Amino acid sequence: MKIETIAIHAGNHVDETSKAAIQPIVMATTFERNPEGGYDSGYSYSRAANPNRSALENVLAQLEGGAEAAAFSSGNAAGMSVFQALEPGTHIICPDDMYHGLRNQLKTLFKGILEFDFIDVNHAEILKAHIKPNTGLIWLETPSNPLLKITDIKMVAAIAAAQNIKVVCDNTFATPLCQRPLALGADLVMHSTTKYFGGHSDLMGGALITKETNEFWEKIRNVQTMGGAIPSPMDCYYLVRSIKTLPYRIKGHVHNAQLLAEYLENHDSVEEVLYPGLQSHPQYAIAKAQMTGYGAVLSFTLKAGEAEAKRVVNRVEIFTQATSLGGVESLIEHRASIEGPDTKTPFNLLRVSVGLEHIDDLIADLEQAMG
Numbered sequence: 102m103k104i105e106t107i108a109i110h111a112g113n114h115v116d117e118t119s120k121a122a123i124q125p126i127v128m129a130t131t132f133e134r135n136p137e138g139g140y141d142s143g144y145s146y147s148r149a150a151n152p153n154r155s156a157l158e159n160v161l162a163q164l165e166g167g168a169e170a171a172a173f174s175s176g177n178a179a180g181m182s183v184f185q186a187l188e189p190g191t192h193i194i195c196p197d198d199m200y201h202g203l204r205n206q207l208k209t210l211f212k213g214i215l216e217f218d219f220i221d222v223n224h225a226e227i228l229k230a231h232i233k234p235n236t237g238l239i240w241l242e243t244p245s246n247p248l249l250k251i252t253d254i255k256m257v258a259a260i261a262a263a264q265n266i267k268v269v270c271d272n273t274f275a276t277p278l279c280q281r282p283l284a285l286g287a288d289l290v291m292h293s294t295t296k297y298f299g300g301h302s303d304l305m306g307g308a309l310i311t312k313e314t315n316e317f318w319e320k321i322r323n324v325q326t327m328g329g330a331i332p333s334p335m336d337c338y339y340l341v342r343s344i345k346t347l348p349y350r351i352k353g354h355v356h357n358a359q360l361l362a363e364y365l366e367n368h369d370s371v372e373e374v375l376y377p378g379l380q381s382h383p384q385y386a387i388a389k390a391q392m393t394g395y396g397a398v399l400s401f402t403l404k405a406g407e408a409e410a411k412r413v414v415n416r417v418e419i420f421t422q423a424t425s426l427g428g429v430e431s432l433i434e435h436r437a438s439i440e441g442p443d444t445k446t447p448f449n450l451l452r453v454s455v456g457l458e459h460i461d462d463l464i465a466d467l468e469q470a471m472g
């Protein structure tokens with residue numbers, strides 16, 4: 102089946118009892134045992150599994166072409182489950198511009214438990230030089246946040262596989278519509294479903310999808326059900342509902358992002374536009390080879406510097422000055438302000454999450470804000 106069809110059908114089934122065409126929300130925390138003490142439906146207690154979560158996990162696994170998925174209450178909870186599933190003392194290699202929330206998580210919550218290096222993972226020689234006997238995992242995020250750097254997933258996966266190291270790819274910015282990391286050699290995919298999967302800036306969630314079920318995946322499942330950072334049945338329901346339109350939303354987002362990037366690239370006030378769909382992007386060739394669309398987050402720097410960047414975010418009218426991404430509404434933010442003192446993000450940089458408004462209105466809004 103094609104991805105548009107999977108998005109609509111893989112998370113839904115007609116309810117056996119009521120014949121409701123859309124799967125009902127099962128709020129129950131507990132399920133009745135049969136006389137022998139077993140569970141006829143396979144469900145016993147909702148922390149372990151719930152029908153709405155199973156439906157969500159099913160559609161997520163199929164969208165990424167994986168064997169199974171595990172849904173979490175946030176993207177950070179999903180990421181943390183991977184780190185918790187590693188043996189203490191394991192060394193992990195992460196991108197130097199890893200999503201700041203996960204970078205901070207490693208530095209604070211896993212200090213003294215795991216070893217980590219933040220490096221340029223797209224550089225084969227640098228990557229090989231950092232692999233140690235206890236390296237168990239390479240974390241990727243491509244396109245990255247907020248510099249939109251691209252990592253060659255196949256290249257990293259080949260280096261990792263040769264040394265029995267697992268590769269996890271944070272695919273939040275790309276979504277499976279633009280990039281399928283498992284097909285490119287990654288072992289696990291991570292998502293903040295708060296972003297494009299939810300798509301309406303009104304729910305938080307995270308997910309992991311595995312290429313195959315194995316011992317490491319069993320550990321992650323244990324972290325999910327014993328740790329309990331699971332999404333509510335309501336959140337699972339809303340996610341399954343939103344995912345049905347994901348393929349068409351992404352088409353619209355990507356279309357608008359490309360046009361906005363081209364507009365900005367030709368604007369006199371703009372120093373540089375960072376978007377993998379532009380031929381001027383330093384890794385355009387890798388993006389073109391591994392992506393089927395270039396996502397809808399872009400960053401740009403202003404020639405006039407930080408003060409002007411902060412003025413622009415205060416002058417926009419259609420864009421909302423806010424963090425996050427992936428919703429139908431366009432957002433803009435001064436990224437360095439949110440990332441804190443150890444940020445590597447330039448201070449004249451603005452990050453945009455391109456929404457689904459008409460592109461002419463978005464361009465007109467930035468035109469007046471930068472005018």
Ligand SMILES: *Cc1c(COP(=O)(O)O)cnc(C)c1O
Nearest residue numbers: 175176177200246273293295306
């Ligand atoms: C938002 C985000 C996360 C964290 O997800 P939450 O749902 O906010 O916990 C991780 N990685 C990327 C790339 C993100 O954009």
